[in-house]
Amino acid sequence: MANDDKYPVESDRRRFVKGVVGGSALAGVLTTGAVAVSSATAPTSGGGGFVNYFGAERTAGPAPRGLPQIPIEIDDDGQLLGIWPEPETQVRDDGTEVVEASTELGGVEYTTEWYQYCGVQTFGGIKPDADGEDQVLRYDAGSYDWMSDVENGDPMLTEHFEDYDEWTNDIGEPGQGKPATGTWRSQNVPPEQTVPILVIKTDQLNVEEMNDSTREWVEASCPQDEDGGRYLGYVNKCTHFCCAPGYRTLDDAAAFGAANEIYCNCHNSVYKPFNITEQQFVALPRPAGDDE
Numbered sequence: 001m002a003n004d005d006k007y008p009v010e011s012d013r014r015r016f017v018k019g020v021v022g023g024s025a026l027a028g029v030l031t032t033g034a035v036a037v038s039s040a041t042a043p044t045s046g047g048g049g050f051v052n053y054f055g056a057e058r059t060a061g062p063a064p065r066g067l068p069q070i071p072i073e074i075d076d077d078g079q080l081l082g083i084w085p086e087p088e089t090q091v092r093d094d095g096t097e098v099v100e101a102s103t104e105l106g107g108v109e110y111t112t113e114w115y116q117y118c119g120v121q122t123f124g125g126i127k128p129d130a131d132g133e134d135q136v137l138r139y140d141a142g143s144y145d146w147m148s149d150v151e152n153g154d155p156m157l158t159e160h161f162e163d164y165d166e167w168t169n170d171i172g173e174p175g176q177g178k179p180a181t182g183t184w185r186s187q188n189v190p191p192e193q194t195v196p197i198l199v200i201k202t203d204q205l206n207v208e209e210m211n212d213s214t215r216e217w218v219e220a221s222c223p224q225d226e227d228g229g230r231y232l233g234y235v236n237k238c239t240h241f242c243c244a245p246g247y248r249t250l251d252d253a254a255a256f257g258a259a260n261e262i263y264c265n266c267h268n269s270v271y272k273p274f275n276i277t278e279q280q281f282v283a284l285p286r287p288a289g290d291d292e
């Protein structure tokens, strides 16, 4: 695994374990998020701490770890949904209450703390019980020519990806899948709190070659269509300094061997979209008072 975080992954664990680590260990990790450090050792709201997650493998550049995955499901109308667990109030040892959204999925603990980095932990839609937010993945203004056929804000639908095995553009190679950019849980928040996402329908996930735990996760989080393609989702925010990377949108990606990868041109980080690996990071706590 090309995970350069400070903590090795214990790959034999079947369930993810999280916890709050000491301040000295946090110091090096949190430089990547350019956000406040002091509260992370004693979160006042919204969890935070040591979290394992599945994401796209980072293979080059200064980004410390991969992009976090959004597990997807498909509803009866063919809408793509980002799985958002039912929020529950937990009581800590000190008697204080915290609202969390986590569930067992694909053999691991999936928690919305996976997205608590780069300031996203302060976004209204990331609050587990956010008002007015749903699970629907929606298109944004569009990063690909084909998205001129859909409207900004429309739900992502399976019928728009039926030609996934034929789609290509001038940057990468054909046969990789069909991408779309969009938003998630951002219907009722100011524009600066929009959660950017990348969705790809692809047949490039070699499920049969994955280890057991990754295969179980991928089968649970990347639903397969009747035509064999799977839907794969990521939060599209670089783990380095929070830029929005591009998948086959940036001409200079090829110069960094990333024509078919997710490429962040802020400092040339590269993520492999079809290499899903278990990784770790220190999730930042949501703002104090968020659970009141």
Ligand code: FES
Pocket (backbone or CB within 6 Å): 061, 062, 063, 238, 239, 240, 241, 242, 243, 264, 265, 266, 267, 268, 269
């Ligand atoms: S590589 Fe620095 S923000 Fe993405």
